Amino acid sequence: xxxxxxxxxxxxxxxxxxxxxxxxxxxxxxxxxxxxxxxxxxxxxxxxxxxxxxxxxxxxxxxxxxxxxxxxxxxxxxxxxxxxxxxxxxxxxxxxxxxxxxxxxxxxxxxxxxxxxxxxxxxxxxxxxxxxxxxxxxxxxxxxxxxxxxxxxxxxxxxxxxxxxxxxxxxxxxxxxxxxxxxxxxxxxxxxxxxxxxxxxxxxxxxxxxxxxxxxxxxxxxxxxxxxxxxxxxxxxxxxxxxxxxxxxxxxxxxxxxxxxxxxxxxxxxxxxxxxxxxxxxxxxxxxxxxxxxxxxxxxxxxxxxxxxxxxxxxx
Numbered sequence: 001x002x003x004x005x006x007x008x009x010x011x012x013x014x015x016x017x018x019x020x021x022x023x024x025x026x027x028x029x030x031x032x033x034x035x036x037x038x039x040x041x042x043x044x045x046x047x048x049x050x051x052x053x054x055x056x057x058x059x060x061x062x063x064x065x066x067x068x069x070x071x072x073x074x075x076x077x078x079x080x081x082x083x084x085x086x087x088x089x090x091x092x093x094x095x096x097x098x099x100x101x102x103x104x105x106x107x108x109x110x111x112x113x114x115x116x117x118x119x120x121x122x123x124x125x126x127x128x129x130x131x132x133x134x135x136x137x138x139x140x141x142x143x144x145x146x147x148x149x150x151x152x153x154x155x156x157x158x159x160x161x162x163x164x165x166x167x168x169x170x171x172x173x174x175x176x177x178x179x180x181x182x183x184x185x186x187x188x189x190x191x192x193x194x195x196x197x198x199x200x201x202x203x204x205x206x207x208x209x210x211x212x213x214x215x216x217x218x219x220x221x222x223x224x225x226x227x228x229x230x231x232x233x234x235x236x237x238x239x240x241x242x243x244x245x246x247x248x249x250x251x252x253x254x255x256x257x258x259x260x261x262x263x264x265x266x267x268x269x270x271x272x273x274x275x276x277x278x279x280x281x282x283x284x285x286x287x288x289x290x291x292x293x294x295x296x297x298x299x300x301x302x303x304x305x306x307x308x309x310x311x312x313x314x315x316x
Contacts, residue, residue, distance in 0.1 A: 003035070003036050003039070003057075003064075004063075004064075004067050006029075006034055006035035006036050007029055007034075007036060007039075007041070007064070007067060007068065007071070008067070008071050009034070009035075010028060010029045010030070010034035010035075010036065010041075011028050011029070011068065011071045011072065011075070012071070012075070013299075014026065014027075014028055014043075014299055015075055017043075017299060018043075018072075018075050018077050021117075022117060022119060022120040023117055023118050023119060023120075023140060024043070024044075024045045024116055024117050025042070025043065025044045025045065025116040025117065025118050025123070025125070025135060025137060026042070026043055026137055026140065026297075026299050027040070027041070027042050027043075027137050027138075027299040027300055028041040028042065028043050028048070028068070028299070029041035030299065030300050030301055030302075031053075031303075032303040033300065033301035033302050033303050034301060037054065038052060038053040038054030038056075038057050038088070039051075039052060039053070039054070039057055039064070040052075040053070041068060042133075042137060044110070044114060044116050044125055044127060044133070045114065045115075045116050045117075046078065046079060046080040046081075047079065047080055047081050047082070047083065047110045047114065047127060048065075048068060048079055048081075048082045048083070049082075049083050049085065049102065049127050049133070050064065050065060050068075050082055050083065050084050050085070050105075051084075051085045051087050052084070052085075052086060052087060052088055053087045053088055054088055055088040055089070057088070058086055058088050061084055061105060062105065065082045065084075065105055065106050066106075068082070069082070069106070079106075079107065080107050080108050080110070081104055081106060081107030081108045081109060081110060082104070082105050082106040082107060083102035083103065083104055083105070083109075083110070083127050083128065084102060084103050084104075084105045085100065085101075085102045100129070100130055100131050101128060101129055102127055102128045102129075109128070110127050110128070112126050112127075112128060112129070113125055113126055113134070113190075113193065114126070114127060115197060116135065118135060118137070118139075118140055118143070118165070119140060119143045119144055119147075119169055120172070121165065121168050121169050121172055121198055122194070122197040122198050123135045123163070123165055123168075123194055123197070124163075124190065124193050124194060124197060134162075134163045134187075134190055135163070135165060136162075136165075137299075137300075138296045138297065138300050138308055139165075139166075139232075139310075140297050141294055141295075141296070141297040142267070142269075142294045142308075142310040143165075143166070143169045145292055145294055145312070146169070146170070146173075146267065146312065147169075147173045149228075149265060149291075149312065150170050150173040150174040150175045150228075151173070151174045152174065153174055153175060153176045153227075154175055154176060154177075154226075154227030154228060154264065155175070155176060155177045155178070155179075155225075155226045155227050155228070156170050156171075156175050156177070156178040156179070156226060156227070156228040156229070156230065157178075157179050157181070157219070157226040157228070157229045157230070157260065158178055158179065158180045158181065158229075158230045159181050159212045159215075159216075159229065159230060159231050159232070159233070159253075159257075160181070160182060160212055160231070160232055160233045160234065161180035161181055161182045161187075161188070161191060161207075161230075162182060162187050162191070162232075163187055163190045163191050163194055164178075164180045164188075164191030164192075164194055164195065164207075165194060166230045166232065166267075167180050167191075167230075168194050168195060168198050168200060170228065171198075171200050172198060172200070175227075175228065177206075178206060179205075179206055179207075179208060179226075180206060180207050180208065181208045181210055181212050181215045182208075182209065182212075183209065183210070183211055183212075184209070185209045188207045188209055191207060192207060212233075212253070213252075213253065213256065216253070216256040216257060216260065217256065219260045220256070220259045220260055224260060225260050225261065225262035226260055226261060226262065226264065227261075227262060227263075227264035227265070228264055228265050228266070228267070229257050229260065229261055229264075229265075229266045229267070230267050231253060231254075231257060231266060231267065231268045231269070232267070232268075232269045232310075233246065233250075233253070233269070234271075235270075235271055235272050246270055246272065246275065247275075250270070250283050251283055254266075254268070254283065254284060254285065258285070258315070261315045263315065264314075264315055265291070265312055265313065265314055265315065266288070266312075266313045266315065267310065267311070267312050267313075268284070268310070268311055268313065269308065269309065269310040269311075270308075270309045271307055271308055272307055273302075273304075273305055273306075273307040275309070276305070277293065277309060280309040280311070281293075281311070284311075284313060287316060288313040288314070288315060288316075289313060289314040289316060290311055290312070290313055291311075291312040291313065291314055292311065292312050293309065293310070293311045294308075294310045294311070295308050295309065295310070296308040
């Protein structure tokens with residue numbers, strides 16, 4: 001079966017998402033999981049972001065984009081513009097910022113930020129600059145599972161908070177207060193914009209530019225406790241001498257999280273296929289009770305095994 005037929009099949013499988021009103025940002029084609037090796041296609045409201053990881057597909061991008069527009073027209077979905085990110089080449093790391101930029105191949109460029117919705121919350125995304133847009137599309141199912149746990153209110157510590165969408169979602173669904181911790185001041189500025197987009201008040205104490213390990217030690221020292229902790233770390237990161245690796249540091253973080261949770265919950269995630277469900281579960285202390293284990297949503301079909309493990313744990 002040709003890649004064009006597989007693209008068509010994948011998009012038609014997402015027709016239910018194309019009709020939703022509470023979410024308008026999702027994946028249309030998920031690489032090998034949809035039989036389209038080297039091709040990712042994401043929908044952000046009226047714009048598409050096409051990412052190619054195979055140089056042979058790069059030569060086909062105009063035909064691919066036209067094909068997608070035609071299929072979406074059959075689903076009564078008009079597209080204002082399609083952006084392309086070429087991920088097929090290995091380049092000088094000093095040029096990586098420029099090379100991660102998207103180019104417009106059809107229609108108009110989107111605004112920056114472009115305002116989209118996921119789980120009925122607004123998020124500002126950047127489809128042009130950088131590797132990540134500011135919204136992780138694969139967390140839609142996880143956020144949905146969490147909604148009922150927020151109903152009784154409480155206080156959230158959002159570690160590796162990025163653009164703070166876990167906190168925004170929690171606050172819109174019943175939580176009373178959240179603290180967002182991330183090393184990057186620039187992403188915390190984007191987080192504040194997401195608060196404003198959702199009419200959530202804040203002061204600067206709600207956003208902490210600090211190494212997460214240092215924050216956990218500080219919170220424990222000052223007897224600061226939380227009803228919820230979100231621990232959604234990158235698989236690996238390096239920032240000003242502060243490194244994080246899932247395989248090296250995961251358990252250490254869990255030990256630091258435990259003292260700051262007061263009769264509450266911890267959401268932990270791992271985003272790699274190299275760690276199985278059983279291995280993920282085994283990383284957690286025996287006295288943590290697993291409430292649910294979620295994988296990537298159905299618009300992220302996997303080829304062999306799911307990469308996302310997101311578990312909610314009850315502390316006792």
